[in-house]
Amino acid sequence: MFTNPDLTALLLTLKLAGVTTLILLLLGTPLAWWLARSRWRFKFLLEAIVALPLVLPPTVLGFYLLIALGPNGPIGGLMAALGGSPLAFSFSGLVIGSVIYSMPFVVQPLQDAFRAIGRRPLEVAATLRASPLDRFFSVAMPLARSGFLTAAVLGFAHTLGEFGVVLMIGGNIPGETQVVSIAIYDHVEGMEYAQAHWLSGGLLLLSFLMLIMVYAINRRFRLVKP
Numbered sequence: 001m002f003t004n005p006d007l008t009a010l011l012l013t014l015k016l017a018g019v020t021t022l023i024l025l026l027l028g029t030p031l032a033w034w035l036a037r038s039r040w041r042f043k044f045l046l047e048a049i050v051a052l053p054l055v056l057p058p059t060v061l062g063f064y065l066l067i068a069l070g071p072n073g074p075i076g077g078l079m080a081a082l083g084g085s086p087l088a089f090s091f092s093g094l095v096i097g098s099v100i101y102s103m104p105f106v107v108q109p110l111q112d113a114f115r116a117i118g119r120r121p122l123e124v125a126a127t128l129r130a131s132p133l134d135r136f137f138s139v140a141m142p143l144a145r146s147g148f149l150t151a152a153v154l155g156f157a158h159t160l161g162e163f164g165v166v167l168m169i170g171g172n173i174p175g176e177t178q179v180v181s182i183a184i185y186d187h188v189e190g191m192e193y194a195q196a197h198w199l200s201g202g203l204l205l206l207s208f209l210m211l212i213m214v215y216a217i218n219r220r221f222r223l224v225k226p
Helices: 004-037 043-055 058-069 074-081 091-117 120-127 132-143 145-160 164-170 180-189 193-224
Strands: none
Touching: 004 043, 004 091, 004 145, 004 180, 004 193, 043 091, 058 074, 058 091, 058 164, 091 132, 091 145, 091 164, 120 132, 132 145, 145 193, 164 180, 180 193
């Protein structure tokens, strides 16, 4: 069964995934919209930066984030000068690292969904004197709802399984930065395979159920789409 430290790690992981997903949806939606609509000739550079975590080893990303967020780094030093709390080895640092690491899993589905809408529905709305903001919220977002669902689930699920980035930035502080993936590693290292099975099985089941939900709802959207 789950021990109290395991439950604490599980709750912390769910909190991290929830906060990260919310931030990514808020930041990723306008970014994905711009990437889907812009004709800037150097747009591919920004797309490459967004997709970089897909190919970059997590420990490499975590290392540079640790340098940046540390007390001697540009971001950590600025926070210290302003009297703020340290970002390295803190939950806030985990959120920053998770947002960067999971960004392509949210931005790319949204970008594909916005691109699939095409220009025709928005042009029709424009002829009805809908403002750009109204066209986005009344036309684009409803038509891209399956993309929002996919982005939210993938961002949440990807954050659940993070290891290298969170370990580099947050370390292994129980109740503060110890997420489930790190707790599983601790159990395996201590030859506590039963506890590792419980945590691993729980994450496996949760991830599988979320993917089933995504495929089922997307299938429903395709069936009802005119």
